[in-house]
Amino acid sequence: xxxxxxxxxxxxxxxxxxxxxxxxxxxxxxxxxxxxxxxxxxxxxxxxxxxxxxxxxxxxxxxxxxxxxxxxxxxxxxxxxxxxxxxxxxxxxxxxxxxxxxxxxxxxxxxxxxxxxxxxxxxxxxxxxxxxxxxxxxxxxxxxxxxxxxxxxxxxxxxxxxxxxxxxxxxxxxxxxxxxxxxxxxxxxxxxxxxxxxxxxxxxxxxxxxxxxxxxxxxxxxxxxxxxxxxxxxxxxxxxxxxxxxxxxxxxxxxxxxxxxxxxxxxxxxxxxxxxxxxxxxxxxxxxxxxxxxxxxxxxxxxxxxxxxxxxxxxxxxxxxxxxxxxxxxxxxxxxxxxxxxxxxxxxxxxx
Amino acid sequence: xxxxxxxxxxxxxxxxxxxxxxxxxxxxxxxxxxxxxxxxxxxxxxxxxxxxxxxxxxxxxxxxxxxxxxxxxxxxxxxxxxxxxxxxxxxxxxxxxxxxxxxxxxxxxxxxxxxxxxxxxxxxxxxxxxxxxxxxxxxxxxxxxxxxxxxxxxxxxxxxxxxxxxxxxxxxxxxxxxxxxxxxxxxxxxxxxxxxxxxxxxxxxxxxxxxxxxxxxxxxxxxxxxxxxxxxxxxxxxxxxxxxxxxxxxxxxxxxxxxxxxxxxxxxxxxxxxxxxxxxxxxxxxxxxxxxxxxxxxxxxxxxxxxxxxxxxxxxxxxxxxxxxxxxxxxxxxxxxxxxxxxxxxxxxxxxxxxxxxxxxxxxxxxxxxxxxxxxxxxxxxxxxxxxx
Numbered sequence: 001x002x003x004x005x006x007x008x009x010x011x012x013x014x015x016x017x018x019x020x021x022x023x024x025x026x027x028x029x030x031x032x033x034x035x036x037x038x039x040x041x042x043x044x045x046x047x048x049x050x051x052x053x054x055x056x057x058x059x060x061x062x063x064x065x066x067x068x069x070x071x072x073x074x075x076x077x078x079x080x081x082x083x084x085x086x087x088x089x090x091x092x093x094x095x096x097x098x099x100x101x102x103x104x105x106x107x108x109x110x111x112x113x114x115x116x117x118x119x120x121x122x123x124x125x126x127x128x129x130x131x132x133x134x135x136x137x138x139x140x141x142x143x144x145x146x147x148x149x150x151x152x153x154x155x156x157x158x159x160x161x162x163x164x165x166x167x168x169x170x171x172x173x174x175x176x177x178x179x180x181x182x183x184x185x186x187x188x189x190x191x192x193x194x195x196x197x198x199x200x201x202x203x204x205x206x207x208x209x210x211x212x213x214x215x216x217x218x219x220x221x222x223x224x225x226x227x228x229x230x231x232x233x234x235x236x237x238x239x240x241x242x243x244x245x246x247x248x249x250x251x252x253x254x255x256x257x258x259x260x261x262x263x264x265x266x267x268x269x270x271x272x273x274x275x276x277x278x279x280x281x282x283x284x285x286x287x288x289x290x291x292x293x294x295x296x297x298x299x300x301x302x303x304x305x306x307x308x309x310x311x312x313x314x315x316x317x318x319x320x321x322x323x324x325x326x327x328x329x330x331x332x333x334x335x336x337x338x339x340x341x342x343x344x345x346x347x348x349x350x351x352x
Numbered sequence: 353x354x355x356x357x358x359x360x361x362x363x364x365x366x367x368x369x370x371x372x373x374x375x376x377x378x379x380x381x382x383x384x385x386x387x388x389x390x391x392x393x394x395x396x397x398x399x400x401x402x403x404x405x406x407x408x409x410x411x412x413x414x415x416x417x418x419x420x421x422x423x424x425x426x427x428x429x430x431x432x433x434x435x436x437x438x439x440x441x442x443x444x445x446x447x448x449x450x451x452x453x454x455x456x457x458x459x460x461x462x463x464x465x466x467x468x469x470x471x472x473x474x475x476x477x478x479x480x481x482x483x484x485x486x487x488x489x490x491x492x493x494x495x496x497x498x499x500x501x502x503x504x505x506x507x508x509x510x511x512x513x514x515x516x517x518x519x520x521x522x523x524x525x526x527x528x529x530x531x532x533x534x535x536x537x538x539x540x541x542x543x544x545x546x547x548x549x550x551x552x553x554x555x556x557x558x559x560x561x562x563x564x565x566x567x568x569x570x571x572x573x574x575x576x577x578x579x580x581x582x583x584x585x586x587x588x589x590x591x592x593x594x595x596x597x598x599x600x601x602x603x604x605x606x607x608x609x610x611x612x613x614x615x616x617x618x619x620x621x622x623x624x625x626x627x628x629x630x631x632x633x634x635x636x637x638x639x640x641x642x643x644x645x646x647x648x649x650x651x652x653x654x655x656x657x658x659x660x661x662x663x664x665x666x667x668x669x670x671x672x673x674x675x676x677x678x679x680x681x682x683x684x685x686x687x688x689x690x691x692x693x694x695x696x697x698x699x700x701x702x703x704x705x706x707x708x709x710x711x712x713x714x715x716x717x718x719x720x721x722x723x724x725x726x727x728x729x730x731x732x733x734x735x736x737x738x739x740x741x
Contacts, residue, residue: 001361001422002354003648004655069353221737236740238726241733248732249669256648257641263355278641330637337616337640344640345613346433346606347365347426349647350355 001350003259005073013073017080019050024081026308032084033167033311039137043085048118053091058099061112068203072262075204079211082315084168086123086134088204090115094122094142097149097197106151106184111140125174126197128324135159135172142197145178147190152182166314199265199276201323206261206276209283210254212316216290217247219309220297227299234297243293250289254282260349271352274336277329284326287316357426364423368430371403376436383710384440385561390474390518393440397471407445407469410453414461415469421654425604432606443514444468444475446601448523448542455540455581455589464542476516478524478543478567479590481509486727488525489534489587493569495526495541497576497583504528504541504579506549506572512721516565517554519545525586538586542578549573559713600654600663602722603674605647611681611711612639618688618704626688635684642677646670665735668728675718675725682712 005013023046032040047053055070057063071092078088095115101108114120123138135141136159143150143157157176164171185193221244224235234240261279264272291313295302302309320326337344343352357365377396382389400406401415409424410416419427439445445468452461467473484490493508506526516522522543529537545552549572557563581589619626619636626632649670653663685708686693693709695702702709719725733739 001357001651002655002658003651004659005353217737221739225739233740235733238730241737241739242726242729244737244739245672245729245732248736249672252666252669253642253645253649253673256652257645259353259652260355260644260648263353267355278644281641282645330634333637333641334633337637338620342616344609344616346429346609346647349605349609349644349651350357 009070009073012070013077016052016074016077020077020081020083024083026311029082029084029311037137038084038168038170040084044118047085047087052087053118054116056092056095057112057116061109062116063112068262068266071203072207072258075207076211079208080215082168082212082312089124089133090120090122092204093124093197093200096200097142097193100193100196101184124197124201126194126201128198128328129322131162131171132174134170135174136161136170141174143174143176144194147187147194148178148183149185149190149193150178150182151184152176164318166318168315169318198323199272202276202280203261203265205319205323206258206279206283209287209316209319210251210258212312213247213251213283213286213290216294216309216312217244217251220244220294224297240297243297247290247293250286254286257282271336274333277332280324280329281326284320288320291316361422361426365426365430368405368427371405372430372434372436375399376434381437383561384438385515385557385559385563387518390440390515393437394471394474396437397441401470407449410449410465410469415466421657425650425654428604428606432610435610441468441471441474442602443477444473447477448475450601451589451592452580454592459577460580473521474519476513476519476522478510478513478522480512482511486724491525491527491538493526494530495528495539495574496530497528501576503576504574506543506569506574509566509568511566512564513567514564516545516552516567517562521545522567525590529584535587537584539583540580540586540589541574542580543572543574547572558716559710600650600670605643605650608674608678609643609647611678612643615639615681615685618685622688625690629687632684632687635680639681639684646674646677665731668731671722671728672725678718679715682708682715686712
């Protein structure tokens with residue numbers, strides 16, 4: 001029993017953080033926000049050169065074969081820097097779905113190799129999300145027709161942009177007609193693939209939300225330490241301190257929930273759905289509180305476009321309901337704990 | 353990360369489970385806030401001690417079993433999961449005990465710890481004073497070393513001392529340098545409560561019982577051998593104790609997970625009534641998510657400790673988290689129980705409601721004792737986030 005990360009995992013996280021600190025600084029975010037596509041080919045190229053697109057691609061397809069636990073760390077960094085790129089959608093969520101296909105299905109190996117080298121953008125149209133993120137810049141879309149999974153080239157779908165308050169998120173309504181040529185899984189196996197894909201998407205959003213919460217807390221701490229009123233830093237006032245202490249507490253108790261969920265997913269545990277939904281709820285609540293208290297302690301500056309906080313708040317507001325809103329996830333938790341004979345209480349945190 | 357228990361850990365769980373199944377009292381013990389219940393709990397502690405299960409993480413030589421912290425978490429899960437009695441001597445065992453292990457002399461450890469593990473000696477705390485509550489450094493009770501250096505003469509008053517009406521010993525902070533102020537010049541002493549000059553006046557608590565007391569010291573002689581740590585270093589020693597208190601030991605996750613399980617059962621048995629208020633279902637879900645988060649955090653912390661990390665100011669997030677969660681769970685139970693929630697154990701129609709009421713009353717104290725949650729938030733802001741004083 002060891003519920004901690006290895007030194008290698010922590011070193012990896014450090015390296016990702018250092019890389020994104022320079023490659024995804026807030027000034028760059030603002031620049032990319034202003035562009036039509038909202039995406040930067042240069043940023044994607046740098047990400048790929050770091051090997052970050054290859055993380056969960058299996059080793060025999062040119063990847064690093066990392067599991068969900070590594071992504072629990074990775075997605076926090078993606079959230080912390082609010083990167084304007086749907087990296088996790090392709091490199092983690094779509095890569096997971098494609099990896100789970102039987103060898104030789106459609107262009108499975110080619111897609112995986114291209115994910116690893118960063119030369120393909122894949123958008124995931126899971127039915128839980130009414131709109132598809134990054135449908136427009138995608139080369140390939142994974143779309144649902146009931147239980148069936150289709151891999152559809154971009155040119156075969158109609159895309160109508162639906163702008164989000166988070167200018168990094170490029171959402172679209174996708175209209176398309178299912179065809180035999182694009183079918184990659186059906187029936188029971190299609191249903192299983194969508195279920196796994198849902199959990200990966202949720203875990204990815206949860207990790208990003210937790211990273212966003214930490215970023216908003218850090219920005220707020222910096223701000224209240226330097227902003228003076230009544231002759232003192234406002235961070236010396238208890239009302240302000242307690243707002244931020246509450247955020248720190250929420251974050252502290254969301255982290256291990258995220259890690260437990262990642263482990264459940266990586267090991268295919270029967271109770272993974274509830275663990276993953278718990279993570280989404282805990283991380284979403286931490287991020288929303290960090291936004292709410294963050295803007296409050298920033299005062300009027302927090303309501304401006306100029307101060308960076310807004311970029312992180314908007315991402316948090318958006319991701320909270322992406323990959324299932326709170327009602328959806330509460331229902332999944334309720335299903336698990338209210339069922340007859342549920343294994344609850346002391347001694348069931350790691351075993352049924 | 354490897355979330356499987358080892359065969360040794362599983363065997364330990366089985367052993368504890370089997371022992372509890374064979375030895376748990378058949379009838380619930382009386383409240384440990386009464387003399388009768390206090391002595392019943394002392395007998396239960398003796399039984400645990402004889403099975404070497406009272407202080408599993410202490411070394412064997414001191415009456416423990418030498419378990420690591422994972423085994424301790426397993427013990428707690430089995431203990432509370434079985435609905436075993438509350439730990440009557442926890443202030444001694446969980447607060448003073450670790451302090452003695454860290455700061456005590458070999459003589460003190462041998463003198464105090466085994467008798468504490470067996471609950472032959474029951475311990476009360478002596479921190480708060482009438483004018484030193486959240487501001488603990490305002491302590492004025494004095495302990496003046498005699499001219500021959502053999503003993504202290506203690507004068508002053510302590511208050512809010514849990515179950516001191518029934519306890520044998522008190523540990524706490526006293527001002528040993530009369531010219532000192534604040535955190536300086538304090539010494540940490542162990543005082544026998546039957547010493548001449550000690551007067552204990554019970555304080556009736558919210559539940560109507562003598563749950564705590566105020567203690568008056570009038571020229572009480574305390575041998576210098578009862579000082580824990582160096583003269584004048586009491587604050588440093590006490591802070592270590594307070595850290596343990598806020599930290600894991602005193603409020604292990606299993607206790608709260610057990611409450612959450614009972615709450616889920618209560619909700620399921622009363623769903624028709626409870627679901628008229630849709631926010632109750634949410635609160636029941638949050639009992640599970642909250643207690644699981646607390647348990648996961650404990651395992652994460654224990655794993656980090658095993659790798660050499662130290663618990664810092666983040667211990668204060670624990671205190672806030674469990675105390676607010678415990679209160680919320682009991683409030684939810686009260687809401688489900690509706691018009692039966694107010695019934696005491698003497699009410700023929702109370703059934704399980706009285707137990708929830710007891711817990712609800714005690715939960716009110718959680719955000720107050722062991723450093724109010726406002727003080728904890730200050731600690732988080734200043735020491736964890738680095739905000740200015």
